[in-house]
Amino acid sequence: MSIAKSKETPLRALTRDGTYFEDFQVGDTLVSPRGRTLSDTEHMAWTSVVMNTAQLHFNQAMCDESPKVYFGGRRVVYGGIVFAFVAGLASEETTENALAELSFDNGRHANPVFAGDTLFAESIVTGKRDADRLDAGIVSFKLIGRNQDGKVVLEIDREVLVKRKSHWLSR
Numbered sequence: 001m002s003i004a005k006s007k008e009t010p011l012r013a014l015t016r017d018g019t020y021f022e023d024f025q026v027g028d029t030l031v032s033p034r035g036r037t038l039s040d041t042e043h044m045a046w047t048s049v050v051m052n053t054a055q056l057h058f059n060q061a062m063c064d065e066s067p068k069v070y071f072g073g074r075r076v077v078y079g080g081i082v083f084a085f086v087a088g089l090a091s092e093e094t095t096e097n098a099l100a101e102l103s104f105d106n107g108r109h110a111n112p113v114f115a116g117d118t119l120f121a122e123s124i125v126t127g128k129r130d131a132d133r134l135d136a137g138i139v140s141f142k143l144i145g146r147n148q149d150g151k152v153v154l155e156i157d158r159e160v161l162v163k164r165k166s167h168w169l170s171r
Helices: 040-049 060-065 079-094
Strands: 029-031 098-108 118-130 136-146 152-163
Touching: 029 079, 040 079, 079 098, 079 118, 079 136, 079 152, 098 136, 118 152
Parallel strands: none
Antiparallel strands: 029 118, 098 152, 118 136, 136 152
């Protein structure tokens, strides 16, 4: 069987400009334009998948019995979900041309997140350095997650191996 060729479709870039090693400058703050509301169903499902059994995530009766102790009687979203959603929100601005995530260090949850909260992400470029390979460099970020009220809910240091435009765009 032969397939008739039509006009050739031009290749489309898999990533956008502005996220190569050379594009990042120390001190830049990159704010994700998207937000993500976390549902109670997602909270329960993901917390179950990772087998987190902490009662503060699952036991509404316990929270109802001691609302002064347990955030006004509200169950807290598992921090791994908060981290995953914030890192995902930041990815388009920070890791679209990444070759590898190298590290996440010094993380802290500054305020609780509850089902129904909307998460936002920003990344501050804190450093840049050469890597052991010529086609990439290492970019360091302070990843910050905020809720719908602008309160910081997550901070973590992140290092990413990012493609060098000078190498990859010449291919």
